[in-house]
Amino acid sequence: MKIKRSERMIDMTYYLINHPHEMISLAFFAEKYHSAKSSMSEDLGIIKKRFDEEGIGDLQTIPGAAGGVKFVPQLKDGDALRKIKRIAEMLSESNRLLPGGYVYLSDLLGHPYVLKAIGQIIASRYADKEIDAVMTIATKGVPIAQSVAYYLNVPFVIVRRDSKITEGPTVSVNYVSGSSARIEKMVLSKRSLRRGSRVLVVDDFMKGGGTLNGMKTLIEEFEAELVGVTVFAEGKFNGERQITDYDSLLYVSDVDLKTKTITVVPGNLFNES
Amino acid sequence: MKIKRSERMIDMTYYLINHPHEMISLAFFAEKYHSAKSSMSEDLGIIKKRFDEEGIGDLQTIPGAAGGVKFVPQLKDGDALRKIKRIAEMLSESNRLLPGGYVYLSDLLGHPYVLKAIGQIIASRYADKEIDAVMTIATKGVPIAQSVAYYLNVPFVIVRRDSKITEGPTVSVNYVSGSSARIEKMVLSKRSLRRGSRVLVVDDFMKGGGTLNGMKTLIEEFEAELVGVTVFAEGKFNGERQITDYDSLLYVSDVDLKTKTITVVPGNLFNES
Numbered sequence: 001m002k003i004k005r006s007e008r009m010i011d012m013t014y015y016l017i018n019h020p021h022e023m024i025s026l027a028f029f030a031e032k033y034h035s036a037k038s039s040m041s042e043d044l045g046i047i048k049k050r051f052d053e054e055g056i057g058d059l060q061t062i063p064g065a066a067g068g069v070k071f072v073p074q075l076k077d078g079d080a081l082r083k084i085k086r087i088a089e090m091l092s093e094s095n096r097l098l099p100g101g102y103v104y105l106s107d108l109l110g111h112p113y114v115l116k117a118i119g120q121i122i123a124s125r126y127a128d129k130e131i132d133a134v135m136t137i138a139t140k141g142v143p144i145a146q147s148v149a150y151y152l153n154v155p156f157v158i159v160r161r162d163s164k165i166t167e168g169p170t171v172s173v174n175y176v177s178g179s180s181a182r183i184e185k186m187v188l189s190k191r192s193l194r195r196g197s198r199v200l201v202v203d204d205f206m207k208g209g210g211t212l213n214g215m216k217t218l219i220e221e222f223e224a225e226l227v228g229v230t231v232f233a234e235g236k237f238n239g240e241r242q243i244t245d246y247d248s249l250l251y252v253s254d255v256d257l258k259t260k261t262i263t264v265v266p267g268n269l270f271n272e273s
Numbered sequence: 274m275k276i277k278r279s280e281r282m283i284d285m286t287y288y289l290i291n292h293p294h295e296m297i298s299l300a301f302f303a304e305k306y307h308s309a310k311s312s313m314s315e316d317l318g319i320i321k322k323r324f325d326e327e328g329i330g331d332l333q334t335i336p337g338a339a340g341g342v343k344f345v346p347q348l349k350d351g352d353a354l355r356k357i358k359r360i361a362e363m364l365s366e367s368n369r370l371l372p373g374g375y376v377y378l379s380d381l382l383g384h385p386y387v388l389k390a391i392g393q394i395i396a397s398r399y400a401d402k403e404i405d406a407v408m409t410i411a412t413k414g415v416p417i418a419q420s421v422a423y424y425l426n427v428p429f430v431i432v433r434r435d436s437k438i439t440e441g442p443t444v445s446v447n448y449v450s451g452s453s454a455r456i457e458k459m460v461l462s463k464r465s466l467r468r469g470s471r472v473l474v475v476d477d478f479m480k481g482g483g484t485l486n487g488m489k490t491l492i493e494e495f496e497a498e499l500v501g502v503t504v505f506a507e508g509k510f511n512g513e514r515q516i517t518d519y520d521s522l523l524y525v526s527d528v529d530l531k532t533k534t535i536t537v538v539p540g541n542l543f544n545e546s
Contacts, residue, residue: 009282010323014290018389050283104441106462110429112422116291139411139431140439146419149385156383158412166413168377189379 002034008043016047016059016071020123021153025068044069055079058127073151075124081270083117084249088264090114091233091250096262101255103262105233109143109204119147121249122202122230125269126152129227132197133157135219137186137211140204144232148202157192159215161185173217178208178242186214188222197224206231209243216243234267275307281316289320289332289344293396294426298341317342328352331400346424348397354543356390357522361537363387364506364523369535374528376535378506382416382477392420394522395475395503398542399425402500405470406430408492410459410484413477417505421475430465432488434458446490451481451515459487461495470497479504482516489516507540 003011012029029040048059048069057073075083087108096104108114122144134156136145142158149156163170167189177184193199201215212229219226229246236253248267255262276284285302302313321332321342328349334342348356360381369377381387395417407429409418415431422429434457436443445460466472474488485502492499507521508528521540528535 006279006282006319007323009279010286010320011327013283013286014327014329017287017290046279047283050280054284054287056287098438098441100438102439104439104462104464106431106440107428107465110419110422110431110465112426112428115419115423139415139433142412142415143419146383146388146416149383150388150423153385155380155385158379158383160412165371165373166375166377167379168371189377191377192380192383 005043008033009047012043012047016069017056017073019153020057020071020073020151023062023068023070025066028068072127073120073123074127075120080117080121080124081266084121084266084270087114087117088250088266091252092262092264094260094262097255097257097260101257103252103255105204106140109140109232115143115147118144118232118249119151121269122148122200123151125230125247126200126228129200130198131200131227133193133199135159135188135193135199135201135215136203137161137215141202144202144204148200148230152200157188159186159188159218161187163187171218171221173214173221175214175217176210176242178210178237178239184210184214186211186218188218193219193222193224195223197222198227199224200227201229202231203229204232206234206241206243206246206248207237208239209237209241209246212246213242230269231267233264278316281306282320285316285320289342290329290346292426293330293344293346293424296335296341296343298339301341345400346393346396347400348393353390353394353397354539357394357539357543360387360390361523361539364525365535365537367533367535370528370530370533374530376525376528378477379413382413382505388416388420391417391505391522392424394542395421395473396424398503398520399473399501402473403471404473404500406466406472408432408461408466408472408474408488409476410434410488414475417475417477421473421503425473430461432459432461432491434460436460444491444494446487446494448487448490449483449515451483451510451512457483457487459484459491461491466495466497468496470495471500472497473500474502475504476502477505479507479514479516479519479521480510481512482510482514482519485519486515503542504540506537 026037030037055076060070134145134149137159145156169190170187172187233250234248247269251267253263299310303310330346407418407422410432418429440462442463443460450457502519504521506523508525520542524540526536
């Protein structure tokens with residue numbers, strides 16, 4: 001059954017945003033809508049324009065007989081910054097302050113608006129990189145990894161601090177926890193990451209970078225490749241960080257227990273380059 | 274600037290699927306597109322029809338001056354069963370078998386296809402229930418909770434087995450772990466759940482139901498209300514389960530270490546009622 005262009009726009013939009021970073025052939029749509037490839041091409045041109053104008057993302061067109069389209073979610077810089085400023089505001093609410101100067105952020109990492117924004121921003125940052133898997137460490141990194149993986153349309157893997165029987169054979173590495181200078185252990189199920197995978201590492205919070213450095217070592221053990229490291233928030237750290245090449249969405253620049261203020265600004269991802 | 278109907282269809286589709294379970298007024302769209310409410314109404318009628326025909330979900334229309342639309346993701350029963358059968362096949366691969374008859378499933382819970390399907394199926398099951406939060410226990414339940422919460426557009430909360438300094442004040446309960454008949458502890462950050470919240474509990478795997486029963490107790494401690502319990506997979510259990518009112522997406526009906534076979538069938542969610 002043939003349907004109208006306006007109806008096809010609904011279907012195609014839904015299909016594309018549910019299959020990000022996936023090459024879809026013109027033939028697929030042509031067959032689905034019993035229409036000529038040329039008319040599918042026109043439809044996709046309209047969608048491309050709207051996605052661009054609305055800041056939804058980039059609809060990349062691959063010409064030729066084997067051609068098709070690929071939807072790459074891509075926030076505009078201004079939209080990303082606007083969202084991160086809103087999240088910075090949430091994070092700087094004074095009632096988040098915990099004894100010892102810790103900041104409560106678990107609720108934010110379960111909040112649909114925040115998770116969508118984090119996922120979109122990090123996925124935009126790596127939109128033109130080839131990534132096979134997102135890696136994080138349990139527990140608070142998981143929602144971040146999942147949201148990024150959703151927009152990149154790749155799987156994510158969870159590193160744990162203990163090995164469980166349900167994980168099967170594991171590989172473990174030791175690392176130096178930056179904040180306490182203790183030796184700790186992290187494990188990853190052997191079958192969760194293929195050799196040669198290109199891996200993006202994400203986590204919720206970074207101080208000394210010890211945990212992130214541990215994941216870097218783990219990636220080497222798997223003979224995989226580290227593509228990048230992005231954290232939701234970084235805190236102030238007096239001393240040398242174990243990792244220097246990373247992006248942060250937020251920077252908790254000051255925590256003052258006396259005045260009960262938390263100062264949060266956009267992280268280095270938003271630095272002008 | 275006025276844009277054509279076919280272009281509006283793209284925008285509106287994108288907006289609606291990014292705001293599930295949210296009431297959006299006709300006035301919002303009318304203002305955005307500088308158009309009459311009646312013409313927005315027509316647009317939404319077309320979208321409603323396509324969403325229905327394509328099995329994307331239900332676009333509920335609320336009439337009257339304060340009226341609007343609400344997009345409720347809702348898989349058709351046939352689509353849900355088809356997806357779950359494909360996942361059952363993945364889960365019954367013999368190389369998932371671990372010593373002791375455990376089944377490896379961590380990769381599935383990091384797989385975009387599987388997570389979308391789980392989220393859509395469970396969210397469809399509770400489409401007409403009022404839900405304020407999804408609850409799960411770390412670590413493997415987290416991806417399930419997040420995906421369900423995504424489609425219901427509500428936050429999720431993570432119960433932990435240990436209390437961490439970054440969680441602030443917590444409430445803890447003891448529970449009897451069904452498989453080992455040991456007393457264990459679970460904790461939830463006090464500020465993560467408001468009194469009176471209507472809670473949907475999800476988890477990855479159920480045997481005796483002890484963990485789920487623990488979360489039930491925790492919900493009572495928070496003076497919140499349990500709306501339902503859904504697990505990704507349930508295993509065979511000899512004895513009385515601690516919980517009887519639950520849904521499962523999959524039922525691991527047999528694990529045979531000798532022949533190395535795992536038998537997985539659709540769970541009780543798919544029983545004809």
